[in-house]
Structures are given as structure tokens and as C-alpha cells.
Amino acid sequence: MAIERTLAIIKPDAVGRGLTGEILSRIHAAKFYIIAIKTRRLTRKEAEGFYAVHRERPFFEELTTFMSTSKVVVMVLEAENAIAKWREVMGATDPAKAAPGTIRKELGASIQYNCTHGSDATDTAALEISYFFSGSELV
16 A cells, blocks of 8 residues: 555634544544644635636635635645545545544534545645645655
């Protein structure tokens, strides 16, 4: 199995509900290494840039508004097969369809307010990580 890195975000809904510690605890329990971490408040323009791949989707406006409403925690996680592993720990995007024990099933409120984001592929992870972290932050 390959050691990978993935981007993880604790979204504004989770930060606002005081769930950051719980989510970090689950990250540690799943044996991820946190390579880099920072708390930020995204501007609307930064949120639009990050989610540019969804620009033509009907939910783009609502998503970028939501992601710029308050603070987020962005992290680079490392583990064997980190991308798939983090997606498994998060659960399905819709908390109602997420597996028991996952972050989104237990802590998410809706498809939009689902607490977390994770990269979906190796190339996406590299792009997303570089969006928030410089090379010197990843050493």
C-alpha cells in the first residue's frame, strides 16, 4: 500500500458547533499523521477558486457562500491509502446515506452541513493541498 497525502477540511458548520476536537480525535484514532494544519476564514473568492470544478453545478453559489461564512480548519493528512481511508472515515456526502460510525453519519446535519471535505483522487489531492499550503509547510 502506498503512503499518500490528502486534504481534509473541517467545514464551518462543524467548527461553529464546536466539533473540531471530536473530528481531530477521530483523525488520530484512524492513525493519520497531520502533516500541516491551519485555521482560516475563506473569502468568497477563495471558496470560488477552491470549488471552481463545480462552477456550473446548481449548488455552487450556495456552497461557496457557506464555505466563506466562518472559520474552517484545513489539514494535510498522511497515511497508507490516505485518500480512500479519509473518505471512508468521513462517510457518504449525504449523512442519511453514510455508514454507521462515520463522521458525517454521526455529526453531519445535511448534504450541505456534513462537517468535512476530503480529496477524491491523487491529482485532486495534490491540487487541493497546494491551494492552501506552500511546499515549506509540508516538510
